Amino acid sequence: xxxxxxxxxxxxxxxxxxxxxxxxxxxxxxxxxxxxxxxxxxxxxxxxxxxxxxxxxxxxxxxxxxxxxxxxxxxxxxxxxxxxxxxxxxxxxxxxxxxxxxxxxxxxxxxxxxxxxxxxxxxxxxxxxxxxxxxxxxxxxxxxxxxxxxxxxxxxxxxxxxxxxxxxxxxxxxxxxxxxxxxxxxxxxxxxxxxxxxxxxxxxxxxxxxxxxxxxxxxxxxxxxxxxxxxxxxxxxxxxxxxxxxxxxxxxxxxxxxxxxxxxxxxxxxxxxxxxxxxxxxxxxxxxxxxxxxxxxxxxxxxxxxxxxxxxxxxxxxxxxxxxxxxxxxxxxxxxxxxxxxxxxxxxxxxxxxxxxxxxxxxxxxxxxxxxxxxxxxxxxxxxxxxxxxx
Amino acid sequence: xxxxxxxxxxxxxxxxxxxxxxxxxxxxxxxxxxxxxxxxxxxxxxxxxxxxxxxxxxxxxxxxxxxxxxxxxxxxxxxxxxxxxxxxxxxxxxxxxxxxxxxxxxxxxxxxxxxxxxxxxxxxxxxxxxxxxxxxxxxxxxxxxxxxxxxxxxxxxxxxxxxxxxxxxxxxxxxxxxxxxxxxxxxxxxxxxxxxxxxxxxxxxxxxxxxxxxxxxxxxxxxxxxxxxxxxxxxxxxxxxxxxxxxxxxxxxxxxxxxxxxxxxxxxxxxxxxxxxxxxxxxxxxxxxxxxxxxxxxxxxxxxxxxxxxxxxxxxxxxxxxxxxxxxxxxxxxxxxxxxxxxxxxxxxxxxxxxxxxxxxxxxxxxxxxxxxxxxxxxxxxxxxxxxxxxxxxxxxxxxxxxxxxxxxxxxx
Numbered sequence: 001x002x003x004x005x006x007x008x009x010x011x012x013x014x015x016x017x018x019x020x021x022x023x024x025x026x027x028x029x030x031x032x033x034x035x036x037x038x039x040x041x042x043x044x045x046x047x048x049x050x051x052x053x054x055x056x057x058x059x060x061x062x063x064x065x066x067x068x069x070x071x072x073x074x075x076x077x078x079x080x081x082x083x084x085x086x087x088x089x090x091x092x093x094x095x096x097x098x099x100x101x102x103x104x105x106x107x108x109x110x111x112x113x114x115x116x117x118x119x120x121x122x123x124x125x126x127x128x129x130x131x132x133x134x135x136x137x138x139x140x141x142x143x144x145x146x147x148x149x150x151x152x153x154x155x156x157x158x159x160x161x162x163x164x165x166x167x168x169x170x171x172x173x174x175x176x177x178x179x180x181x182x183x184x185x186x187x188x189x190x191x192x193x194x195x196x197x198x199x200x201x202x203x204x205x206x207x208x209x210x211x212x213x214x215x216x217x218x219x220x221x222x223x224x225x226x227x228x229x230x231x232x233x234x235x236x237x238x239x240x241x242x243x244x245x246x247x248x249x250x251x252x253x254x255x256x257x258x259x260x261x262x263x264x265x266x267x268x269x270x271x272x273x274x275x276x277x278x279x280x281x282x283x284x285x286x287x288x289x290x291x292x293x294x295x296x297x298x299x300x301x302x303x304x305x306x307x308x309x310x311x312x313x314x315x316x317x318x319x320x321x322x323x324x325x326x327x328x329x330x331x332x333x334x335x336x337x338x339x340x341x342x343x344x345x346x347x348x349x350x351x352x353x354x355x356x357x358x359x360x361x362x363x364x365x366x367x368x369x370x371x372x373x374x375x376x377x378x379x380x381x382x383x384x385x386x387x388x389x390x391x
Numbered sequence: 392x393x394x395x396x397x398x399x400x401x402x403x404x405x406x407x408x409x410x411x412x413x414x415x416x417x418x419x420x421x422x423x424x425x426x427x428x429x430x431x432x433x434x435x436x437x438x439x440x441x442x443x444x445x446x447x448x449x450x451x452x453x454x455x456x457x458x459x460x461x462x463x464x465x466x467x468x469x470x471x472x473x474x475x476x477x478x479x480x481x482x483x484x485x486x487x488x489x490x491x492x493x494x495x496x497x498x499x500x501x502x503x504x505x506x507x508x509x510x511x512x513x514x515x516x517x518x519x520x521x522x523x524x525x526x527x528x529x530x531x532x533x534x535x536x537x538x539x540x541x542x543x544x545x546x547x548x549x550x551x552x553x554x555x556x557x558x559x560x561x562x563x564x565x566x567x568x569x570x571x572x573x574x575x576x577x578x579x580x581x582x583x584x585x586x587x588x589x590x591x592x593x594x595x596x597x598x599x600x601x602x603x604x605x606x607x608x609x610x611x612x613x614x615x616x617x618x619x620x621x622x623x624x625x626x627x628x629x630x631x632x633x634x635x636x637x638x639x640x641x642x643x644x645x646x647x648x649x650x651x652x653x654x655x656x657x658x659x660x661x662x663x664x665x666x667x668x669x670x671x672x673x674x675x676x677x678x679x680x681x682x683x684x685x686x687x688x689x690x691x692x693x694x695x696x697x698x699x700x701x702x703x704x705x706x707x708x709x710x711x712x713x714x715x716x717x718x719x720x721x722x723x724x725x726x727x728x729x730x731x732x733x734x735x736x737x738x739x740x741x742x743x744x745x746x747x748x749x750x751x752x753x754x755x756x757x758x759x760x761x762x763x764x765x766x767x768x769x770x771x772x773x774x775x776x777x778x779x780x781x782x783x784x785x786x787x788x789x790x791x792x793x794x795x796x797x798x799x800x801x802x803x804x
Contacts, residue, residue, distance in 0.1 A: 018691060018694060018695045018698065019695060022688070022691045025684075025687060025688050025691065029684075029688065059495070061494060061496070062599065062600060065599075229499065229502045229503055229504045230502045232499070232504060233499035233502070233504075236497060236499065236568065240567075241568070245568075246598070246600075247495070247496045247509060247567060248497070248567060248568065249496050249497055249506075250504075251506075266756075274685075277420050277424075278685075278688055278689070281413075281421075281688070281689055282688060284412075284416065284417075285413055285417070285692035285693075285696055288409060288410055288696055289696065289699055292699040293699075
């Protein structure tokens with residue numbers, strides 16, 4: 001039966017060429033859309049790894065001015081103490097400016113044995129994990145004992161530990177970064193800190209000390225839930241007064257998160273609207289063409305009915321023909337689609353493409369079935385006597 | 392003759408209403424997207440308030456330094472010294488506006504937080520960019536020199552601080568933990584023009600870094616204006632000569648990439664060229680292939696439908712052929728019919744896009760964005776319409792003109 005249908009389509013390949021190419025291109029469009037939806041959805045489902053509620057970021061705009069590095073250290077130490085003395089402040093941490101949901105990035109190569117990876121680099125202080133309520137997978141976070149050790153201590157995130165040491169426990173291992181040897185003291189959970197839709201990448205946390213204090217101009221401040229704009233105003237004045245900051249900005253991580261998510265959501269919505277209309281357009285076209293083809297084949301269908309084919313048989317045949325047509329396109333389309341994971345065109349995991357491929361195949365079949373159902377039913381309703389009389 | 396074709400086309404359109412609907416839907420929808428897209432591109436690139444002389448301006452907004460030995464790279468805006476010392480010495484420029492990128496800061500008023508974007512500018516900035524002042528005027532050279540804490544604000548900022556319709560001239564606003572006296576209020580500029588968009592415009596002398604610092608990197612950008620667009624190549628050449636003479640060393644950096652770019656180039660170089668290559672060709676390629684792919688689907692759909700419609704009329708074609716109509720006449724007729732259909736769809740598309748543009752302008756997707764259909768956009772849409780009509784009409788018409796008279800007359804349905 002299926003072989004017969006293939007033969008029918010093949011005999012009319014010239015007529016069906018346009019229809020096949022139309023389904024093919026729709027399939028490719030749908031595949032692209034599903035790939036990006038799947039990718040973003042899988043990322044969205046991953047746990048954040050930290051809490052951003054009631055965490056504020058203070059960006060000093062320019063580095064703190066001071067006679068020397070020690071005096072800058074002192075300015076920050078005083079500021080931290082003053083902030084912690086405020087009633088609604090829970091915890092304060094210094095940080096490099098690549099705080100969660102900011103647009104800044106800082107990276108570095110990290111080496112362990114022969115493995116060399118590119119990693120995000122975060123300069124933080126010992127209260128950073130408390131402010132963001134990070135969880136450790138193994139080892140520990142920085143503490144007071146980390147002053148002047150033999151090797152500078154670092155904390156890796158799970159992704160970096162996985163990339164560097166594989167399944168072995170990374171704690172205690174020595175890694176190299178920027179010609180320095182560092183000792184891994186702990187492995188922390190991955191932070192999904194770029195946006196809710198960005199995958200986690202390797203990250204390495206180093207402790208801020210006098211050698212790196214010059215570049216530091218950002219703080220994270222955990223406040224209590226009832227901190228309002230009036231309190232923020234007080235805090236703003238305190239920070240601006242202490243550091244003589246040039247372009248101080250205080251922002252809430254939750255608002256920064258919304259803004260970052262928008263960067264993904266807005267293009268996605270536009271993409272969905274446009275492709276939605278495209279597909280609707282194609283569906284209408286498909287419906288129209290199938291309908292027309294059936295009205296052209298009235299006599300053939302009438303003859304089949306007269307020879308004893310059932311109504312279900314006739315509509316089934318037309319549906320089958322449409323599905324075979326779709327299968328032709330899908331085979332060609334899948335050939336193109338599998339090139340994406342094979343050639344690593346974009347940096348997406350192969351699983352995403354496979355899910356997207358499956359979903360798009362299902363979607364196209366569904367679309368074709370919906371478009372062929374009504375014309376098929378129309379065909380089944382053809383009365384043999386009327387159809388044959390016309391001829 | 393055309394009138395006749397028109398009559399036939401209308402009659403055909405009326406006959407198969409469902410097919411007509413599909414065609415019109417496809418055409419008008421595709422056109423709407425194209426018009427909205429071109430309006431957006433037009434908003435991004437064509438000279439408009441407050442930058443009417445964009446065709447004789449070049450922009451310098453980043454410098455890329457590379458240490459090829461150490462595999463190191465850094466890219467940032469430039470120092471004030473760079474513009475003051477090197478660029479100011481060039482002979483081709485007639486005006487050089489120097490300003491910082493937008494920098495975020497906060498102000499607090501009546502227990503409300505106001506987030507503002509600051510821009511520090513020089514005096515020439517107000518000359519290069521033709522802001523429309525609703526109140527007051529730009530800060531003067533004297534105020535700039537004295538480091539007076541004065542500010543020009545946008546009307547949107549005035550509304551945030553003082554309420555709608557309030558006068559702001561001479562009043563003080565607080566941002567950045569500092570009181571600034573308002574000397575001018577300007578009509579807001581589009582958010583997407585980040586060379587001149589800001590909420591507060593301050594004298595550049597108020598930045599607290601050392602303006603005499605001789606390093607190349609810093610926080611400043613510049614718009615360089617020349618007296619006529621014919622001088623742009625000369626300026627680029629002179630600028631490149633100046634860059635090649637900049638001091639460099641193996642220690643810190645040995646490669647310097649810094650270019651005065653036209654408006655499109657400065658965007659593509661940043662987005663696609665990593666501050667090195669101009670990449671305008673790449674940008675056109677990406678944009679073009681996206682457009683082509685986007686238009687391909689509705690076109691094939693339309694070809695498919697047109698084919699069905701025309702084949703339906705095989706008996707009519709057979710009769711006309713039998714009475715001596717040539718293949719060319721028939722092809723011509725069907726293309727004209729199809730063009731009429733496309734133009735009709737185009738008209739609908741125009742109406743839809745007016746609605747969409749209105750909705751987009753009213754939404755706060757991008758502040759102060761005013762998308763409109765200008766004559767250029769209209770021309771391109773019309774062109775797109777014609778191309779669309781031709782593309783989707785030619786193949787079916789050709790197929791139809793090949794029909795054998797005898798088969799066509801015999802089929803008779």
